[in-house]
Amino acid sequence: MKPKVAFFDFTSCEGCQLEVLNFEQEVLQLLNLLEIVNFRELMTERSDDYDIAIIDGAISTDADVARIKEIRERASILITIGACSSLGGVNCLKNAYPMEEVLSVVYGDAAGYYNTIPARPVSAVVPVDYALPQCPVNKAEFLEVVKALLLGKKPEIPNYPVCAECKMAENACVFDLGRTCLGPVTRAGCNALCVTWGRHCWGCRGLVDDPNVDAATDVLKEHGLTAEDIVNKFRIYTAWTGGSE
Amino acid sequence: MEMHLTPQASIHLPRLAELVRAEDITRVERVYEFKLADGAELGHRPGQFVEVSLFGIGEAPISISSSPTKRGTFEIAVRAVGNVTNALQKLEVGSTVGIRGPFGNGFPVEEFKNKDLLIVAGGIGLFPVRSLINFVRDNRAHVNRLIIVFGCRRPEERLFCDELATWSQCEQTEFLETVDTCDESWTGNVGVVTSLFPKIDIDAEDTYAVVVGPPVMYRFVVNECLKKGIPEDQIVLSLERRMKCGVGKCGHCQMDGSYVCQDGPVYTYSVLKQMKEAI
Amino acid sequence: MEDKVISKADFSSMVDRLIQEGEYDSIEGVKTKDGKYFFGSLTNSGELCLDYDVTLLPPKKYFLPQRETVITFRQGERPAPEPVAEASSVVLIGVHPYDLKAMELCEAVYSAPPADPNLMIRKSKTVVIGVDCLNPNPQSFSASMGFATTESGYDLMLTDIGDSYVVSVGTDRGADLLARYGRAADATATNLARRDEVREMSLGRYEKSLSMPADEIPAILNETWDSRVFAEKSEVCLSCGSCVMVCPTCVCFDVEDTVALSLDSGERYRKWDSCMLTDFAKVATGENFREDRESRFRHRMHRKGKYLLERYDKPGCVGCGRCGLACLVDIALPADTYNLLKEAS
Numbered sequence: 029m030k031p032k033v034a035f036f037d038f039t040s041c042e043g044c045q046l047e048v049l050n051f052e053q054e055v056l057q058l059l060n061l062l063e064i065v066n067f068r069e070l071m072t073e074r075s076d077d078y079d080i081a082i083i084d085g086a087i088s089t090d091a092d093v094a095r096i097k098e099i100r101e102r103a104s105i106l107i108t109i110g111a112c113s114s115l116g117g118v119n120c121l122k123n124a125y126p127m128e129e130v131l132s133v134v135y136g137d138a139a140g141y142y143n144t145i146p147a148r149p150v151s152a153v154v155p156v157d158y159a160l161p162q163c164p165v166n167k168a169e170f171l172e173v174v175k176a177l178l179l180g181k182k183p184e185i186p187n188y189p190v191c192a193e194c195k196m197a198e199n200a201c202v203f204d205l206g207r208t209c210l211g212p213v214t215r216a217g218c219n220a221l222c223v224t225w226g227r228h229c230w231g232c233r234g235l236v237d238d239p240n241v242d243a244a245t246d247v248l249k250e251h252g253l254t255a256e257d258i259v260n261k262f263r264i265y266t267a268w269t270g271g272s273e
Numbered sequence: 274m275e276m277h278l279t280p281q282a283s284i285h286l287p288r289l290a291e292l293v294r295a296e297d298i299t300r301v302e303r304v305y306e307f308k309l310a311d312g313a314e315l316g317h318r319p320g321q322f323v324e325v326s327l328f329g330i331g332e333a334p335i336s337i338s339s340s341p342t343k344r345g346t347f348e349i350a351v352r353a354v355g356n357v358t359n360a361l362q363k364l365e366v367g368s369t370v371g372i373r374g375p376f377g378n379g380f381p382v383e384e385f386k387n388k389d390l391l392i393v394a395g396g397i398g399l400f401p402v403r404s405l406i407n408f409v410r411d412n413r414a415h416v417n418r419l420i421i422v423f424g425c426r427r428p429e430e431r432l433f434c435d436e437l438a439t440w441s442q443c444e445q446t447e448f449l450e451t452v453d454t455c456d457e458s459w460t461g462n463v464g465v466v467t468s469l470f471p472k473i474d475i476d477a478e479d480t481y482a483v484v485v486g487p488p489v490m491y492r493f494v495v496n497e498c499l500k501k502g503i504p505e506d507q508i509v510l511s512l513e514r515r516m517k518c519g520v521g522k523c524g525h526c527q528m529d530g531s532y533v534c535q536d537g538p539v540y541t542y543s544v545l546k547q548m549k550e551a552i
Numbered sequence: 553m554e555d556k557v558i559s560k561a562d563f564s565s566m567v568d569r570l571i572q573e574g575e576y577d578s579i580e581g582v583k584t585k586d587g588k589y590f591f592g593s594l595t596n597s598g599e600l601c602l603d604y605d606v607t608l609l610p611p612k613k614y615f616l617p618q619r620e621t622v623i624t625f626r627q628g629e630r631p632a633p634e635p636v637a638e639a640s641s642v643v644l645i646g647v648h649p650y651d652l653k654a655m656e657l658c659e660a661v662y663s664a665p666p667a668d669p670n671l672m673i674r675k676s677k678t679v680v681i682g683v684d685c686l687n688p689n690p691q692s693f694s695a696s697m698g699f700a701t702t703e704s705g706y707d708l709m710l711t712d713i714g715d716s717y718v719v720s721v722g723t724d725r726g727a728d729l730l731a732r733y734g735r736a737a738d739a740t741a742t743n744l745a746r747r748d749e750v751r752e753m754s755l756g757r758y759e760k761s762l763s764m765p766a767d768e769i770p771a772i773l774n775e776t777w778d779s780r781v782f783a784e785k786s787e788v789c790l791s792c793g794s795c796v797m798v799c800p801t802c803v804c805f806d807v808e809d810t811v812a813l814s815l816d817s818g819e820r821y822r823k824w825d826s827c828m829l830t831d832f833a834k835v836a837t838g839e840n841f842r843e844d845r846e847s848r849f850r851h852r853m854h855r856k857g858k859y860l861l862e863r864y865d866k867p868g869c870v871g872c873g874r875c876g877l878a879c880l881v882d883i884a885l886p887a888d889t890y891n892l893l894k895e896a897s
Contacts, residue, residue, distance in 0.1 A: 179330060189793070192797055195794050196824060200608065201878065240845075488839065
């Protein structure tokens with residue numbers, strides 16, 4: 029019997045769901061292996077009977093907390109896709125301000141009708157089986173994880189910095205080109221996509237397990253960033269520091 | 274352009290083997306018996322290991338647990354801790370796996386000839402030495418005394434209980450056993466494996482000690498062996514490392530300058546004490 | 553073998569003919585991007601840069617690719633594994649002496665029994681045209697390693713003497729290629745004197761050097777295992793693996809399986825791995841035999857300076873300086889560490 033898969037979105041741009049919908053070649057094969065029972069961007073039918081829950085978006089309201097807990101209870105495997113659900117992502121930038129202020133900036137006079145809490149990754153609320161950070165989710169990695177789960181294998185998420193993959197891709201180092209980059213502490217798995225395409229690493233896959241943040245900070249300073257610049261650079265994707273369940 | 278090589282030519286190509294028997298040893302450890310598909314003998318020495326492939330899952334180094342005297346098939350015993358060992362647990366009899374090897378040096382069995390053999394196994398360290406124990410028991414004249422010391426954490430973690438019973442009842446085998454902790458139903462020795470050493474009386478000059486267990490055990494047991502006067506080059510240890518390729522190429526198992534997959538996994542203490550990363 | 557001389561214009565024509573005639577699957581040479589150099593496929597001789605300092609990655613990638621399928625199999629009851637070696641015929645142009653020496657080490661590792669055929673097949677199908685390194689990069693100490701020039705490892709070796717190249721012929725295969733594609737003449741005594749002169753001049757351009765003869769490195773490492781140098785240098789190590797990924801003598805790999813989305817077939821591939829990454833020596837039970845930065849850093853320095861040399865009788869570091877250029881925290885260059893250890897010992 030095919031495993032039943034449900035997609036759920038929380039606070040996000042929904043780019044990760046669109047990215048998954050972009051599986052043109054693979055989508056039919058995927059549907060041979062999985063039964064998709066819930067996918068708001070794709071279908072109107074809904075079901076509460078599923079084995080695997082795939083989550084995008086951060087948790088940022090009290091309702092989100094209740095909803096993710098309910099999903100966790102129903103799903104035997106819970107996977108987060110993208111930076112928001114896996115790391116908290118850019119949503120957590122608001123956490124530096126009082127929630128009332130955040131509400132009034134966004135909703136103005138209507139602020140009283142809305143609820144918000146400091147944004148957090150799914151793992152801060154319920155246990156997550158596999159987290160696939162990246163903004164948006166990496167399609168190739170998503171497919172590898174799906175295949176691994178179908179085979180009963182624990183998916184391998186790299187635990188080394190982007191630099192390793194960037195060197196293998198034979199990119200000129202961003203620092204040598206006079207710019208700065210978070211590659212030295214950011215978890216690999218993207219094949220140094222942004223540097224390969226002429227940009228720098230923004231840190232959207234979060235930090236490796238044992239990052240040498242002090243050394244990386246010194247490197248950024250040597251390359252002209254102020255302490256404030258550095259904090260801001262790190263905060264884009266890793267503002268959440270509250271740990272996980 | 275893709276070239277297909279002759280099978281002999283690839284260091285990565287496994288031979289196929291069929292799972293003919295699988296049995297639980299404990300809740301997390303299981304013994305698997307394989308038969309090579311081409312009918313050949315594995316041709317191993319006690320203390321060697323094989324790389325076991327589950328296609329699509331991966332490969333893992335696993336020590337061979339049966340004696341070379343057992344013909345036609347061979348056994349491995351494993352604790353389910355990784356992708357391959359977890360998938361092995363779900364494997365049905367009749368399934369096909371890949372086998373590369375045997376790899377490594379194995380125990381220096383020839384040197385044990387006409388000597389006394391003291392085998393010290395901690396926990397799943399019993400898996401590789403079981404090959405040696407059963408080899409010696411099938412060639413009982415090869416060594417003089419055979420002394421087996423086995424320790425594990427709790428009585429329910431004892432391994433190959435039937436064989437432990439056979440060894441303890443055999444007149445030609447001296448068998449001592451201990452557990453670290455237990456309830457009152459256990460009537461045997463309680464304490465770490467070194468707590469049995471005062472009970473062992475040996476002619477040290479004529480004894481080879483074979484020690485296999487978790488890394489933390491080695492220093493203590495080697496000390497006891499040295500205290501008893503066993504020469505350093507007669508204390509033999511088998512080490513665990515990440516033996517990924519098995520053929521001295523991939524670099525993962527390197528310890529000092531030694532490739533554990535080829536130069537080891539068996540080393541004498543006289544060699545190991547020169548190494549900084551060994552124990 | 554005899555030395556030849558070829559004008560730069562004629563050498564360019566030779567490269568263009570090699571590209572056009574298609575006898576070889578590809579003609580690879582040193583090109584430029586973002587002010588850096590790399591080995592890549594040539595579409596015309598104008599792309600070729602032979603006066604470069606160093607390439608981002610060494611030409612090792614042609615023999616030991618970043619990722620390579622080693623077996624294919626089917627899923628299910630009859631896995632039928634088959635070995636795979638992808639190999640094409642290549643003319644590789646512009647390899648520096650230190651990279652040729654590094655390739656000799658890679659070959660020694662992969663040809664040691666049991667030999668790995670994949671690397672050896674590729675090596676046999678590649679014609680290598682070297683070029684002397686006259687503009688070493690600021691981190692290079694290959695002169696100290698004795699590898700400013702080389703007498704082996706190439707089919708042809710070029711030395712830029714101004715308007716032309718002196719061509720040292722290393723093999724019959726090289727002689728044959730030159731005879732068929734190039735308009736070369738016998739080198740004159742003046743040509744050879746000029747070659748010796750430019751080589752001599754290049755020695756003065758190395759900014760890094762060992763403070764001891766290279767053959768003393770193993771003894772120094774033997775005496776300094778517990779030296780504070782390892783702890784001090786590695787404190788800022790990012791464990792990013794860059795030093796290893798750009799190294800021409802690093803040959804370690806990891807092996808993984810992947811399956812098709814149909815789940816009916818799959819492949820096992822190997823990909824570059826690095827002993828400087830946190831989990832390199834971690835086993836399935838969770839034990840990590842080189843858990844801290846210091847032990848990984850020390851291991852790399854010993855592997856480069858001692859282990860490979862003792863095992864294969866060839867230096868594990870050729871002094872190319874790539875690691876020093878790649879390391880953001882400036883700790884990776886072996887010469888710097890060996891010099892500090894020498895001072896301390």
